[in-house]
Amino acid sequence: DAKTTQPPSMDCAEGRAANLPCNHSTISGNEYVYWYRQIHSQGPQYIIHGLKNNETNEMASLIITEDRKSSTLILPHATLRDTAVYYCIVLIQGGSEKLVFGKGTKLTVNP
Amino acid sequence: DAGVIQSPRHEVTEMGQEVTLRCKPISGHNSLFWYRQTMMRGLELLIYFNNNVPIDDSGMPEDRFSAKMPNASFSTLKIQPSEPRDSAVYFCASSLRDTNRGEQYFGPGTRLTVT
Numbered sequence: 001d002a003k004t005t006q007p008p009s010m011d012c013a014e015g016r017a018a019n020l021p022c023n024h025s026t027i028s029g030n031e032y033v034y035w036y037r038q039i040h041s042q043g044p045q046y047i048i049h050g051l052k053n054n055e056t057n058e059m060a061s062l063i064i065t066e067d068r069k070s071s072t073l074i075l076p077h078a079t080l081r082d083t084a085v086y087y088c089i090v091l092i093q094g095g096s097e098k099l100v101f102g103k104g105t106k107l108t109v110n111p
Numbered sequence: 112d113a114g115v116i117q118s119p120r121h122e123v124t125e126m127g128q129e130v131t132l133r134c135k136p137i138s139g140h141n142s143l144f145w146y147r148q149t150m151m152r153g154l155e156l157l158i159y160f161n162n163n164v165p166i167d168d169s170g171m172p173e174d175r176f177s178a179k180m181p182n183a184s185f186s187t188l189k190i191q192p193s194e195p196r197d198s199a200v201y202f203c204a205s206s207l208r209d210t211n212r213g214e215q216y217f218g219p220g221t222r223l224t225v226t
Contacts, residue, residue, distance in 0.1 A: 043204070043220055045217070089213070093212065094212075096167065097159060097206065097208060097212045097213070099144075100156070101153060
């Protein structure tokens with residue numbers, strides 16, 4: 001599976017959009033991009049995933065560049081409860097189910 | 112649905128003792144995963160099962176660790192004998208492999224302390 005690179009930390013003001021970047025320049029054509037988050041002392045939580053089209057659900061939006069070498073997770077109106085570590089993971093659909101978690105981005109939403 | 116259930120939530124034991132962690136996956140899910148999280152190593156996959164069969168145990172640190180899934184609704188992770196370096200939070204997760212194999216649902220974790 002391709003490796004991902006994320007900034008170690010980011011800050012965001014409450015009510016503003018949080019844009020979390022992820023670089024996956026070695027991604028292959030059949031690898032999906034997954035995003036998870038882990039709120040302190042809890043288990044990781046699935047957020048969203050995509051292949052090449054932009055995706056949106058009730059939690060967030062995922063924007064994948066046309067060359068698929070990077071993506072951005074968008075939390076449109078961040079709240080204090082969105083403070084967490086966010087992980088970007090690539091996974092071959094139809095292949096192994098093994099998720100490899102990196103260090104992620106620690107997002108702090110400030111009041 | 113109650114989600115993934117893990118027990119105990121906290122375990123404190125002495126070095127050399129046997130430790131058994133338990134997990135009940137979400138009903139209907141056919142894949143089950145055991146992860147370990149430490150400050151030093153982050154979140155790492157130990158083993159996963161599909162339809163109760165172990166598929167990948169390459170993350171199991173050594174022979175002191177073993178995992179079983181006797182049926183679709185129960186799995187155990189056993190450490191015997193335990194050592195202080197096994198202290199970590201152990202997460203169990205489950206998924207429905209046939210629909211979206213990257214969407215895993217995690218339990219609350221078991222915090223293990225070995226003294």
